[in-house]
Amino acid sequence: MKAAEPAGIIVEERSDFIRTKGRQKQQLKCDADSIAGCVSQRACVYCGARVVLNPVTDAIHLVHGPIGCSSYTWDIRGSLSSSADLYRFSFSTDLKEHDVIFGGEKKLARAIDELVQKYPSKLVFVYSTCIVGVIGDDLEAVCKAAAQRHGIEVIPVQSSGFIGNKSAGYRAACDALLRLLRPPEGKGLAKTRSINYLGDFNLAGEVWIIKNYLKEMGVEVNVAFTGDSNYTSLKKAARASLNIVQCAGSMYYLAEKMEELYGIPHMNISFLGLEDTSASLRKIAAAFGDAAIMSKTEELIARETARVKDAIQWYRRKMEGKKAAIYVGGGFKAISLIKQFREIGIDVVMIGTQTGRQEEYDTITDLVDDGTVILDDANPSELEKFMTEKGAHLLVGGVKERPLAYKLGMAFIDHNHDRKHPLSGFVGAVNFAGEVYSTLCSPVWNYI
Amino acid sequence: MLDCTPKEIKERSGGMINPAKTCQPIGAMYAALGIHNCMPHSHGSQGCCSYHRMHLTRHFRDPVMATTSSFTEGASVFGGGANLKTSIKNVFAIYNPDIMAVHTTCLSETIGDDIPSLIKSAEIPEGKLVIHANTPSYQGSHITGFSNMTKGMVSYLSEATTDVKKEQVNIIPGFVNPGDMREIKKMAQMMGAKFIMFPDTSGVLDSPMTGQFNMYPRGGARVEAIRDAGNSKLTLALGTYASADAAIQLERKCRVPSLTLKTPIGVKATDEFLMTLRQAFAREIPGELEEERGQLVDIMVDTHYHFYGKRVAIFGDPDIIIALTEFVTGLGMKPVYVLTGTPGGTIGGPQDIFEKEIKSILEQAGVQGKAKASGDLFQLHQWIKNEPVDLLMGNTYGKYIARAEDIPFVRVGFPILDRSVQTYLPITGYRGAMRLLEMISNALLDRVDRDAADEDFELVM
Structure with missing residues (x-):
């Protein structure tokens, strides 16, 4: 498992975004724009908004823009529904050159009308994409008019890709949710327990x-x-x-x-x-x-802990001493994963996120051992360099990191949309250990 | 479950539901990956680059490297020039490719960045190259993007440097899998033809496991080869939509005559490909290829009764499904619905052929069917709901229709996100046609077995 000379040695501008615990005292830099010309693993505002809102099952999720933004997000969320499944369809205004020149408002209004006619939904989210932000369609006005026409809620999501990174998209989605959950004037909701x-x-x-x-x-x-x-x-x-x-x-x-x-x-x-x-x-x-x-x-904690304890112990014995690298979207997941790996005897030797916040990186720094590399908005060369240097056996990441780990002969866990088993709660802890085990200990690595 | 498509067909004009296409830049990125030591670069917001890499990664299950200009609000107000210049500097400093292939996005197109002059005024290290293609997402589809980047390779790189054209042929394979590119190259090699294939993603996106990560795997068309393409005596563009523009550009720029053929899927299209090579190089078809063809026809004869009269719906990228439609009519199947999301192009333009081609294939086969460019899967589903089919062929997104209507489904095309191996194995050439036959008959016969009553359940089929 020797690394080829990586093409991307750390560029100077990136050095503030990478820290090794115990060696550098200075705080890690994060929450900044990516450097132009890097292979960033990050996504855009629209992506952030879409991942937050997409699980709303009975909404019409209409993407206002050229086709791509809608195509790439068609049913990739992996979020399950107990009833409606309209959220798994892909709706786009499919803006063309003509619309870009003359504006897309009319087409958007038509799209909403046609969709509302087909699907008896009470809620439409209209996502703005890069181009909409530039050609200046008045999303608010079109949505308001459509809402009045149909007597339903049509909520614009201000998610033009260039107005920030994925975090800005989370915020745009939250703003849309806040509009939705606002009770009608003068009618406060009675609090429940x-x-x-x-x-x-x-x-x-x-x-x-x-x-x-x-x-x-x-x-x-x-x-x-x-x-x-x-x-x-x-x-x-x-x-x-x-x-x-x-x-x-x-x-x-x-x-x-x-x-x-x-x-x-x-x-x-x-x-x-x-x-x-x-x-x-x-x-x-x-x-x-x-x-x-x-x-x-x-009672519940005692019972559930007892139920999974043996399984976790078994995995722990099998995997004790292995080393993991983590590169995930946000800080909360990274923090939890450090502890979760510890439960199954695995040390985290490299950890990073796409959009972690300063206080989350502080917590991460407190949790990890000396020598662990911490990095924000990493690119594949950096991931390769530190995973190899630190002797990681396993990477936790998303879609784009998977084949990178595999090429290095390294096991991999998807902790993102592509997960196939629930990883939450007591049962999730066992599933997680099982997934780590099944990839770490697969016989396929013997053939490399 | 997941059957949200109403049966009643109404006129629509407000966009797409369940698209059968995606946007230009991803096609440009895929084409650029078919150059050796090349870094594709997305000039736009970082989401675009991220989505394209994700989508390609899911289809190929291999690392997909590309850089982005990481537009911010400032870039979209003041133009992305500074971002592109910084990117060019950083890409060569950090990732050290031989060549960087820039494509635009809807954002950079709309704000009007002038890429050629930006490239001219950028600091490019000596011996390194930067090429570009305009790929506005609001025109065409991913196939158009592939075509534009391939054309960009010619515009920037190909040169006519010899007085007499060399005894070599350029082969532009179109938006197909690396496995197909390998098969097409294999056939050209067996014909003894000297050839230049570009773009060529074999050895890039189907690279073997070595325990190492190479940012630039061994495969890909060499820059020198693309340059030398200007000296070839002939260009074969396989597929009108993905390949013809680059071939025409070679003709214009370097006076290399070109022929546009179908993607060599099925007996007839593969025959045409080989006969063209035979004619150009005055070579005989080698025995091995004749044997392959004979085997294929033998299988078709052995199993024709499995296929005859079956109604099939085909969707996907135009070049591939034109050839596929021709192939299945040769089996006696009835391709009653053939649909692509890619628009037909300007009326009378070189790409305004999809519906005409399909209709002429159907006419020759005596099949009554529908052909549609700029369609979506919602429309295809409605057609199927109104008059069902026995088989559906297309990319992964067809699985919703196949499940809702309970019809057998063969996965071909791009993207395939829920099965593996298909990028390594061909559907082109005689061997590829055999594979298609196997896939189609497995799908049809597995269904017969599944649905058969005990008394009808048969051992020999």
């Missing part, structure tokens, strides 16, 4: 696992953002009395806003790994301050 679960997109059914835990504890989930959510459930979001936030990168802004507007407090939780799952459940129970909930929570 339920919670909203923010930042879980129900990949492989993960929301359902967590909902079941909470139900057993005696905590009702009002709505999850946005996994398996729909028009009706999102409309009632403001009646919750607590917001728990998992994927903080995408949902932090929404949680803050909901606190400000509807007085709903929020807390960060994570259901990845045994340690974080137990701690999070306890934290939620404590927030309710109800003895019955707390005792049921302890």
